Amino acid sequence: MTGTDVGAQGTGRRGLLAGRWIEHWDPEDPGFWQRTGRSVANRNLWASIFVEHVGFSVWTLWSVFVLFMGPEYGVDAAGKFFLGATATLVGALLRVPYTFAVARFGGRNWTVISGLLLLVPTVAAAFVLRPGTPYATFVVMAALGGFGGGNFASSMTNINTFFPEARKGGALGLNAGGGNLGVAVIQLVALLAIAVAGAAHPTLLLAVYIPLIVVCSVCAALFMDNLTSVRNDTGAFALAVTDKHTSIMSLLYIGTFGSFIGYSFAFGLVLQAQFGRTPLQAAAVTFIGPLLGSLARPLGGRMADRAGGARVTTWTFLAMAASTLLCILASAANSLALFTTGFIGLFVLSGVGNGSTYKMIPAIFRRQALERIAGGAPERVTLLRARRISGAAIGLISAVGALGGLLINLAFRQSFSATNSGAPAFWTFLAFYLACTVVTVAVYLRGPVIVHTGHQQVALARV
Template sequence: MNTPPDAMVEIGHGPSWTPVCRYGDLTPGRGVAALVAGEQVALFRDTDGGLYALANQDPVSGACVISRGLTGSRDGTPVVTSPMYKQTYDLRTGACLDEDTPAGTLRTWPVRTREPGRPRPARTRTLPEWRPEDPDFWAATGARTARRNLWLSVLTEHIGFSVWSMWSVLVLFLGPEYGIDPAGKFTLTAVPTALGAALRLPYTQAVTRFGGRNWTVVSGLLLLLPTALMALVLRPGVSYTTLLLTASVAGVGGGNFASSMANINLFYPRRLKGRALGINAGGGNLGVPAVQLAGLLVLATAGAGHPRLLPLCYLPLIVLATALAARRMDNLPTRGERVRLREVAGDRHTWLLCLLYLGTFGSFIGFSFAFGQVLQVQFHDRFDTPVKVACLSFLGPLLGSLVRPLGGAWADRFGGARVTACAFAAMAAAAGLILATARAQLPAAFFAGFLALFVLSGIGNGSTYRMIPALQRAGTLAAIRAGADPHTAEATERRRTNALIGLAGAVGALGGVLINLAFRQSFLTSGNGDGAYAAFLALYLLCALLTVTVYREGRLAARV
């Protein structure tokens, strides 16, 4: 190596690097002790000039003596031997190479050198290490870094949801001069839902392929395309085909959810995944009522003749959110791990969780897109203007988004399967109330039933998504007990979890398409939504029954 003697040696911890000493101060073949983020670290320079940093505490004796150990090589592997009980450790990985000794693994740190005269490198886009399950690392730097990435992820996902669901508001602006009947409007809201569902699979894979921060920036910039198109084409006389094509492009906002959830899942320790995923998803889901409130503001001030004002308001917000993500978010060192959907496609639990998420998130997003139109058609005499509809339609998505973190937190505490089963049973009751009040023409009770359905679907969203990492963790523990290598099993768990997050997100979003199509068909054939409400009731009963049957009381229920 040609490192100059006066180059500064730095040890990485989380997103930070701590200067330790000059390269020339290190004696080849010997170690020194350094204090990094409150922990003793043994720093070595081998005879070839390579640098290694490991925990200074001997895992057998408990003494901080590794820096005094002898370095050498075993079968081409650089090693250090503890001066206490002579266990030999790999300098690169910290693994104990003595099979007959039950010694632990030494923690390792990344090391770099910075030549004199060069400014300190800007904050790296990729973290040098990430160990959220290590309590000391989490307390020192992990929690702060994860929170920063979580809130920036929430912001970009929130705007993505607003763009995705914007057509649920824009159809209220499409009066008689556009020549579109109710069935055509349901199709306009179903099209972006379908494309968003399809994009969730590649968006999930993009996180580990390109990095969470990098893909957040790219997916944020992509939101500019549908938003600008909406601002350009929305005017009387535009063809229905043009509106359909423009609506389909808005589906890119739906893909943001999958990449955001896959990214945040990697940042948090297992004990906090339910809460973190719930906050991330709930904050993103709030983009639906946010755009509906923005639409209400435009309707109340500028009137139904100015739909283009709504997408124009979002253009600067997209630019701001993307700029913040580019400046402050991080890529994780897991970048490059490929998400393989075939690893989870053959597991029956995969498809059961997809069905459950179709029932919870599919209900939330489908009703969010369709509820305003349902009120207009079902009770046209009471909701005869877009403003009257917009004044109420945002409440359901708002409540459903706010309670989603609660569903994740309850799943952390009581188990995702138990919370999900209870949510589906209550959703079936709410669907029965909606069906009865629709037939009796009781708009107040009908509205209350839908509010309950939004709240319960939000709770089910959080608890169902928490089941995904919990189920994969149960599989990892079983594999380790059967003799699998822990590091390999952990890597497999990360891949399978992210793959299932993307697949479940895609299938769940398809539920939104099915709900819009169910409403369209029901109103076309019978002039009311009774057929759709009955179908929803049957689906929720089926999901409750399957959850109770498969994840019944026992070891699996306790873990999931």
């Protein structure tokens, strides 16, 4: 075993309290990757997925709790949409400090901490979730659920650093898709709870998730590692903030992930408010969309690895516009079957788009690095810089993108308050998806970039 391989195994500083630190990490080196890199990266990936999965469940906990909140709670449909919007907003805002935390504390260490923080919203909810509790208290509890939303940014930032460029799409797709599945799973658990005990016992969900939080945090402590190459790397965030592609990709991610998380919070409420579904009837359907959307995310990443992220993203936005139009037509015809088909289609397509947009982010910064290398910049330093910036950009983009979930819930809240229908909100979403299509084509599908260096021309592939 070589000296660098010893570093990859993390035999330096190890232990549950001191942390597990890897001094050398070079996934782009084929020999390093085959000898030790792949096994270490995969071990970190699966432990990360577990914590992120539970985090998503906790984040969307109030999308389930509102289904249990009957007339005795005194909260109308608009108030319930606001609870979902509150959880979404706090989760989105927390993604920025959570991204910084990976560089400050180490990916493994922060995953353990962020996992244990999920005990705060779950234990607190167990004491207040009952009729007669003031609405303001429910808003605070929904805000605490935002702890689960922050996990995604730190998890994706961390996992991005473990895998080589050619495998990032699949790895990030699995990481995010496994996390997104937490939305569907908690809705399945809620369906089981309602079917067995009725809608009067929402705290049964907490009896499942509080122990699960402890288990996933322990797994992160046992099986994950920190990389010294990303510690104290706050300079990368300043570079990511000032790069125009961070802003552009944030807009596109609002359209994909923002749609996924926003619809995850809103689907059951829309079925109840617009089609008069009971809690059991709504819960029997709501898990299908997040489930299929989560499973589609790794597919979107792998499709982007093969066909290019921008191309997959473009077609995805066009298809999302078509599904939105189907929801509008179904609302006008009061067709529950057609509406459900269109809404689930939006989940699936947003999942595909989540995978393809995340593949685009490291590809964009790598292409910028190759342009600099073709112009004479040192290869190793330039590529490392690109990995640093793309990791920071992933966290920042995930934070802004999650705000799309806030906008969707606010749009539905206003739509139902004004017209008692979700149709006006869907018209807004349709226009936005078409705008995202135009942006993707204009910025990222213009053809290969030709770089001139000396007497040579170097063609860089599209993202």
